[in-house]
Amino acid sequence: MKDVNIGICGLGTVGGGTWEVLQRNARIIAGRAGCNLRVARVANRSPRPDLGLGDTPFSTDVHDVVNDPAIDIVVELIGGYDDARRLVLAAIEQGKHVVTANKALIAQHGNEIFDAAREKNVIVAYEAGVAGGIPVIKAIREGLAANRIQWLAGIINGTGNYILTEMRAGRDFDEVLKEAQELGYAEADPTFDVEGIDAAHKLTIMASAAFGVPLQFDRAYTEGIANITPYDITHAEALGYRVKHLGIARSREDGIELRVHPTLVPEKNLIAKVDGVLNAVLVDGDAVGQTMYYGPGAGDEATASAVIADLVDVARTVSTDSAQRVPYLGFESDAVTDHRILSPNEIRSAYYLRIQALDRPGVLAKVASIMSENGINIESIMQKESELHDGQIPVILLTHTVLEKQVNDAIAEMEALPEVEGRVVRIRAENFL
Amino acid sequence: MKDVNIGICGLGTVGGGTWEVLQRNARIIAGRAGCNLRVARVANRSPRPDLGLGDTPFSTDVHDVVNDPAIDIVVELIGGYDDARRLVLAAIEQGKHVVTANKALIAQHGNEIFDAAREKNVIVAYEAGVAGGIPVIKAIREGLAANRIQWLAGIINGTGNYILTEMRAGRDFDEVLKEAQELGYAEADPTFDVEGIDAAHKLTIMASAAFGVPLQFDRAYTEGIANITPYDITHAEALGYRVKHLGIARSREDGIELRVHPTLVPEKNLIAKVDGVLNAVLVDGDAVGQTMYYGPGAGDEATASAVIADLVDVARTVSTDSAQRVPYLGFESDAVTDHRILSPNEIRSAYYLRIQALDRPGVLAKVASIMSENGINIESIMQKESELHDGQIPVILLTHTVLEKQVNDAIAEMEALPEVEGRVVRIRAENFL
Missing domain, CATH: 3.40.50.720 (NAD(P)-binding Rossmann-like Domain)
Structure with a gap:
């Protein structure tokens, strides 16, 4: 090679x-x-x-x-x-x-x-x-090559997004900035990040690749987040918005908007839910519509x-x-390797189980003991007297990650109990760890 | 050319x-x-x-x-x-x-x-x-080429995701499926979508590109969403989860998991918030960490x-x-064209304004009239007696999209009012339309 x-x-x-x-x-x-x-x-x-x-x-x-x-x-x-x-x-x-x-x-x-x-x-x-690490330049220059890109908007500075996320708890800018500096999320001189200069660099590059115009960083408008107060964040939320430090580039008939500033974003929009140091870029193309690219915007x-x-x-x-x-x-x-595909019994997952149990003493103990005998740890368990219906109360539980075979064996044993009616409902759960 | x-x-x-x-x-x-x-x-x-x-x-x-x-x-x-x-x-x-x-x-x-x-x-x-329209194959084959991809998980069938999203309101699978068929989101024979076959096709392809293994669709495990009930959706939410129909591929020492099934997803994870017919793929790479690709998964x-x-x-x-x-x-x-970058005054945006007004009659009328004279339509306005403080009550309003110059002119006029104290707070708002 x-x-x-x-x-x-x-x-x-x-x-x-x-x-x-x-x-x-x-x-x-x-x-x-x-x-x-x-x-x-x-x-x-x-x-x-x-x-x-x-x-x-x-x-x-x-x-x-x-x-x-x-x-x-x-x-x-x-x-x-x-x-x-x-x-x-x-x-x-x-x-x-x-x-x-x-x-x-x-x-x-x-x-x-x-x-x-x-x-x-x-x-x-x-x-x-x-x-x-988000391959957004590749998306813009290649993945969206069919599109007239109309606008893009991004959370492209993790420090600023971390600060605004923390300020939602009612904390002041200065206090959160200090904490971010201690955590290593913000530089000793935070100007580049909190004044939007770093974001404007990135926005300038994305806009040129999206619209096919020369790079013009000196024409980008920047406004920082230092004047944002918890008071305005709270009131924006009452109106159905989150405050994010966005870079926005929009192509209009008469020119291009290129601007970084705090922005109210509808809370229903996925980008409003990007919290902490993470980055996300939302791109609107005339053919594809809106796509978003999300992930870590910094780190070694x-x-x-x-x-x-x-x-x-x-x-x-x-x-x-x-x-x-x-x-x-x-x-x-x-x-290309021939790594084999595992069978369903070999899957490892967490599980949500719902057991329709008769309202008799000792049922919960029997269920717990079956789980334990099959080596399954329970993450949480829920049984509410108020859900008593036709003499049954559902037992709902969430397991830690185990082999699917263990869960299937446990379910078979539970279904054989005289106190359990019908089939046990089994839905897998995933914690993305 | x-x-x-x-x-x-x-x-x-x-x-x-x-x-x-x-x-x-x-x-x-x-x-x-x-x-x-x-x-x-x-x-x-x-x-x-x-x-x-x-x-x-x-x-x-x-x-x-x-x-x-x-x-x-x-x-x-x-x-x-x-x-x-x-x-x-x-x-x-x-x-x-x-x-x-x-x-x-x-x-x-x-x-x-x-x-x-x-x-x-x-x-x-x-x-x-x-x-x-989401360039996720490009992301996997090229954008993440540095990574040992450990797993990926995707909402890769819009029909299924639409049905599960609607079921959150307590509606049954059959009822929502019928509606989805009427809306054209589901086929007359919905098997491919709701049984996870379509998703398994896509998952098989992504897994091969991520892990470098031959395509093995016949080894993919599929489980549909027809047995999911509003009852379990509600109880999963009580535990802090949403139910999504996910395709999951994971590379393990002993083999590869390749499976499509209903899955409880932690509600804090961004992918849990992908609703309706939209698609999203979350990819975990050893160098980059987790990135996500989101957008329309179908349509002409x-x-x-x-x-x-x-x-x-x-x-x-x-x-x-x-x-x-x-x-x-x-x-x-x-x-490359020389489309000019617009000046801040030429920006078009919606605006959040907070005006510190003295508690005197007629202030709201004066504010409204200044906005109107500057051609600014108000989307919503908020003034709460309970926020009276030092004789002032803030007036908070959200405008429709206007030229920034109009808003700046209106702000200058409002700041000149004897009933208004200090500077008017101005934060741009974006509705992504």
Whole structure:
């Protein structure tokens, strides 16, 4: 299998995560990409002995990566504007493809960078710059390619969404911000997040990809959340709304709206229910209607997931002559495994059971003992005298996760009890853990 | 600009929608694809004069499309198993790429079809087969390529989800099913939907793409929703759960779970809040964590959106020699327009306003008259005697959508009133219409 050589510039949170995931999932990623994504050089201002870089060549100067002729793809994870711009332009000049997680760089210097890249026929990919691990740039540029995109709206800053979520309990902005800083959700200088600048970077990029216009970050309108009070949040809720810090881009006949500000959102809309540090982007296309993309908008491995998706994209494009850029089932045929499908009895799940029991003493004890003998732990159990009907009271219980066979055996035993009428109702429950 | 020639087989709901969207958005789609997606031949059992096919060659035999040497991509929208299988294999045999919306075909015959396609080095794309307009196959095969996908769970049948949503109001399955049939959400024979067969087709495909295993539809476990009662729905809700018809695929050390059945889902999980005919797929990857993809899972143009996304994907892959398969901002540089960004005063939005008014007669009338003079319609207004504080009672109102300038002018006038104290609080509101 062919190698595609990657050089990682910057081993901070995202750089470290990218290294880790590339090592841990090397086999899966190669199976998907059709080639090995080999980290051939890394650079960081200071060493990262904790990462276990082994024999991988290490430099303290990121330009060593750009100047290494073996490198096919440069991964820019140093952040900031000027140094990152110079680094990316130098990589392009050397004819290398670039993957970056730097939203500020793309929002501010993207037009210049893309012009240079077009000239050199290299790819510059930036999925990780917008909404962390959520593949929303891919959705906009590819998945929704049939659509005239009319507007998009996103919760694209986790810090701001965490603060507004916590303020619903009646707490003040300043108090929650302080807590967010202690928890590591907010920076010591929170301006970028709470004033909407970070969100405006991401919004600018999404709007350009959605509407086909040049990047114009300096024309984006931003308004922060510092002036939002629990009082207004409460009153907005009384009107049927939640307050969210949204980035909104809308294409109109006479121009494009590009704005980040606190926004009342109807509580029935799914995006109103996106709480805490999570991100979500709602996109309205004329053919598809409204679709939404939801997930972690930050974090080491979540962002690394997007960086590596871009690496796989570049590798799939440059390393194959086949028409099948993406393998039919996502994996190259020699990477498809014959992992067997389990039978129903082998399923592991939690279960909701409803037992129609006669109103006689000792029934609950018998049920509990059958469950226990079958090794089933009960999460909760409910039996209400008020539901007595025709001499029966239903026993409703929820189990911990067990093997389906255990539950089926227990049900057969319960149905055989003289105090139990008819069939036991069994519905699986899933806690998504 | 180069033409890529498309032949559409089947002009039913999705075929008609595909034709419509390709015509309406031809310029946008060409700007994204870098070539014209030209419909060079269509075939349908009966004519569709309503579609305005113009000079486009029309046949009643779909094999005319496959046998037309001008056609580059065959779009299979005839549905069913056997005829569709023969058609797709014939197209592949002719060296043509295939785009299909047929989940049953892929779930049942995908392994055979992909083997044939690999042999001929042609693409077979099937995004439209899973979750309608939601680009979830793209997310799984590409956007999450870095991840060991551990499980996925989806509401992937709109009919079933509509019925379960309506049953929350205490209505019986049979009654809601009848209504769904009258509304056109359910077929006259609802077996495919309510027994989970349709969902199992989609789940089988997603699981194979997520885990890298062959398609094994016959091993999927299905259980329908016909036995779910409002009684159990109510009791599940008392325990903090909603009942959803989920497709769940989980990769375990000892095998893969592949199952469709009614499931209790914690009400706090976002997927529990996906109601009505909408679809959503939650995917858990080891690097990214949980992401969710939400939107319309059926419908003419929603499904057409996915068909055309696949067409653009194929066209981008086969029609360019450039490394930039996808243009930097989603559109080819000559398709990028200079649509201007509007200034804040030109924004159109609804507004939440809070006015700190002295408790004097006539204040509400003055506020209302200022709004009216500025051409602003009020959606709702709230003033509660019980909120009297320091001689002030806040007036809270929500406007219809207006120009921001109108609201700013009205605010300036209100702030000048002797009965109004301090600044008027202004927060934008968005109804996503």
